[in-house]
Amino acid sequence: MKRNITSRLSMFTFVTIALAILFAVESCNKAQLDEIKSPSTVTKPDSSATIVKGKEIILVPDKDGRLVVDGSVYKAGDVLSLKGTFSAVVFNNLKGAAGNPIIVKNASGTVAKIGNPSWSGGSWATALSFVNCHYVKAGGEKSKADFVIEGSTQAGREAYFNLTLSQHTDNFEINNVTIHNGGTGIWAKTDPVKGDQTTYYPNSYMENLLIHDVSISGTNNEAFYIGHTALYWNLTANVPYYGDPSGFTGGQEYVQPIKWRNVKIYNNDVSKGGADGIQTAAIDKLEIYNNTVTSWGGQHNSGHNGGILIGGRITNSNVHDNYVHDGWGELIQFYGSGEN
Secondary structure, eight states: OOOOHHHHHHHHHHHHHHHHHHHHHHHOOHHHHHTOOSOSSOOOOOTTSOOOOOOEEEEOOOTTSEEEEEGGGOOTTOEEEEOSEESEEEEESOBOBTTBOEEEEEOTTSOEEEOOTTOOSSSOOEEEEEESOEEEEEEOSSSGGGEEEEOOOSTTGGGOEEEEEETTOEEEEEEEEEEESSSEEEEEOOOOOTTOGGGBTTSOEEEEEEEEEEEEEOOSSOSEEESOOOSEEETTTTEEEOSOGGGOOTTOOEEOBOEEEEEEEESOEEESOSSOSEEEOSEEEEEEESOEEESOOTTOOTTSOEEEEEOTTOEEEEEESOEEESOSSEEEEEOSOOOO
16 A cells, blocks of 8 residues: 555644554553453344345365356355365355355365465465455354465565455455465455446445454555555556646546445454554445454554554544554554544
């Protein structure tokens, strides 16, 4: 995530010290946090939805350890159980229903292992990818130990992604997952595409994302990268633009990326990362709570050093009851809009 350090400093002159002190006082009592067992504000399934139990399909890797799935053949309520060790898994076009998601999990009695610790460049740079998927729940059947993603440990691993949600993937729940190493832990956004009006804000939103009971450690970059960080996107050059519209290049086309709406990140453990711990941007209605973030900012890069970062284009945010300690940089950074 690229940011202008000068603007960072001017913003933080007024708020950083106060926020950091308040955050430390309110958030660092671990004993109190341990008393909070479950969230009271999590979106509940639509009780009016007709829940139809689907079939269970056991999915195994090919001879190269890969699995590419055409999700259009599956229906709401189906259970896709991963059995074995996978170097890469790609799900395309899964479509469950409100209150009746498609479930992606480990096969019962086994541990699903995904990722390529030996990756050092080239293709297959993502361990687990969901493309244009809707109403899906992914993670371990019973615990975080059931569903393990092992990212690259090699040179160039900053380009490796452990788990990604892309191309409008939404109405998604991630829970009971363990992620080690690699570049970025969980990455969830949609890039603007020239000629596709649905990828331009405010023409559409990505709705409803829950991430909870996940452990992420040892990532080279951000553990969580949720929402698009570019203020604008130059469709002509296909690059992000972070400045004021007055700096647009004449004759080139700019749009804003679409936003998430209704995101909750809770009960997660983040540690030993190279950049920000939990980084968010471009979200309306965001709640981050009951997370433990420690030992972030290992790169010692002043542009990537927030324990929890509430980024630009965020409205209606609520960050509370997190335990953030012993990292390099700032406990919390706030760039979001001030309303509500």
